[in-house]
Amino acid sequence: MEAFTTFSALSKYLEINDLDLIITDVFPENIEKKDEKIYYRGVKCVLFSSERHPEDSNSIFKFQNVRELCNSFHEKIESAEFNPKVRRTLVCVFSPVGRSGKTLLTKALAADDYSGRSLRIAMEDYSDQVIIGNCSELLYHIKEKSPDILEIISKSKIKRDGYQEMILAGLYQDTRDVTKQDLIWFIDKLRESGEFSDVIFDIGSAGPGTFEILEIFDRIYMPILGDEVSRKKVEVFKQLLRDMNLRSILSKIKEVEVPYTDYRSQAMIKTIFDIKREDN
Numbered sequence: 186m187e188a189f190t191t192f193s194a195l196s197k198y199l200e201i202n203d204l205d206l207i208i209t210d211v212f213p214e215n216i217e218k219k220d221e222k223i224y225y226r227g228v229k230c231v232l233f234s235s236e237r238h239p240e241d242s243n244s245i246f247k248f249q250n251v252r253e254l255c256n257s258f259h260e261k262i263e264s265a266e267f268n269p270k271v272r273r274t275l276v277c278v279f280s281p282v283g284r285s286g287k288t289l290l291t292k293a294l295a296a297d298d299y300s301g302r303s304l305r306i307a308m309e310d311y312s313d314q315v316i317i318g319n320c321s322e323l324l325y326h327i328k329e330k331s332p333d334i335l336e337i338i339s340k341s342k343i344k345r346d347g348y349q350e351m352i353l354a355g356l357y358q359d360t361r362d363v364t365k366q367d368l369i370w371f372i373d374k375l376r377e378s379g380e381f382s383d384v385i386f387d388i389g390s391a392g393p394g395t396f397e398i399l400e401i402f403d404r405i406y407m408p409i410l411g412d413e414v415s416r417k418k419v420e421v422f423k424q425l426l427r428d429m430n431l432r433s434i435l436s437k438i439k440e441v442e443v444p445y446t447d448y449r450s451q452a453m454i455k456t457i458f459d460i461k462r463e464d465n
Contacts, residue, residue, distance in 0.1 A: 192225075199226045203273055205300055205382060206231060206258065208245070231258075275372065277386040277402040279393075281422040282415045285408035286443025290456075291387040293448040294406070295348035297457045303348045304381040308363065310389035312355035323351070324359060327371050334374050342380070347449065349381065361394040369401055396426065399434045404464065408443045439464070 187204065189195040192213045198204075207230045217224040223243045224230060234244040245257045278291045288309070295303040323341045326334050343350045353371075354360040375384055386402070399405055409419055419440070426434050441460055444452040 196226060199228065204228045208233060208258070273383055274403045275384065275401065276404050276406065277388055277399065278406045278408065279388045279390070279399065280408045281390050281418045282408065282410055283390060285410050285415070286445060287389075287408050288387055289445075289448050289453070290406060290408055290441060290443050291385050292345075292348070293453045293457050294385045295350075295383070296346070296448060297454070297461075298348065298383050300382055301344075301347060301349070302381055303383040303385065304342070304375070305345075305348055305350045306384065306386045307350065307352045308354045308360045308386060308388045310357040310360070310391045312352060324354060324363070327353075327367050328362070330370060334371075335378050338374065338378055339380070357389055357391040360389060360391075363394065363398070365395065365398050365401060368398060372401070396429065396431055396434065399437075400431070402437060404439065405434065405437045406460065407438050407440050409440045411442070 187198065189198065195207070205228075207225055207228050209230060210233050212223060212230060212232060213225055215225075216230065217227075221242065222229060223232075230243065232241070232244045233247040234241070235248070236244070236246065245254070247254075249257070276294065278287050278294070280287050288307075291305050295305040297303075323337055325331075326337045331337065338351075341351050343352075354363065372384065375381060388398075393399065407419070409415060423435060423438075426432065439460060441456070444450070444456060446452050
């Protein structure tokens with residue numbers, strides 16, 4: 186969530202960033218109208234109204250309790266179309282430390298979007314959802330650069346509580362077959378589909394056939410544990426990146442201590458808030 190005091194500041198922000206929805210007390214002069222909806226720089230706009238039952242579908246009654254306001258915001262966000270030309274931050278969760286909360290963190294990051302349109306992509310060593318969806322079919326179409334990939338993407342998504350999920354690989358043998366170029370092509374197609382907001386990859390520690398895959402991500406969240414053995418594993422992994430001339434990956438890594446709790450818990454929400462605040 187961002188706040189702006191002028192539309193010029195908002196316009197500058199949108200030059201390099203994206204928003205799901207703009208909520209304002211007054212529409213700017215250079216708005217765009219499409220299918221009875223209002224857009225500013227390609228982002229859907231909603232007007233705060235003092236009328237309890239505004240006739241305009243682009244308005245929300247502002248004197249409501251917080252729960253009703255949030256429900257109204259969610260409805261407007263879910264009806265918005267995401268601009269595939271706008272590049273969102275590409276995130277991955279990876280750790281050389283087992284049982285450190287990697288999957289919990291990816292679920293929490295996906296659910297934090299609140300639109301229900303964030304996508305968690307599982308590339309785990311051993312997925313508990315391996316038989317759900319069309320993961321083998323999806324991977325085949327990615328490897329073949331299939332012209333039907335958009336249809337396969339739509340078929341492969343699974344709706345979860347607060348986010349969507351896709352099983353790219355359910356076993357580490359499959360994950361090792363995925364190349365850097367495969368992922369770049371797949372991510373471009375995800376953006377082209379316009380179905381998703383944020384995309385978060387959950388990559389198993391035994392998974393990547395090459396660590397060069399991690400170079401494509403803007404931010405790598407690395408769950409850690411506090412014991413000496415776990416810390417040593419992280420140090421060895423970082424030294425391995427240096428030895429492989431992959432130092433650029435090191436600057437993208439952010440270590441996170443993940444609370445062992447439900448991904449929707451208050452403790453997890455606070456963890457997500459803290460790491461995103463530090464990123465900003």
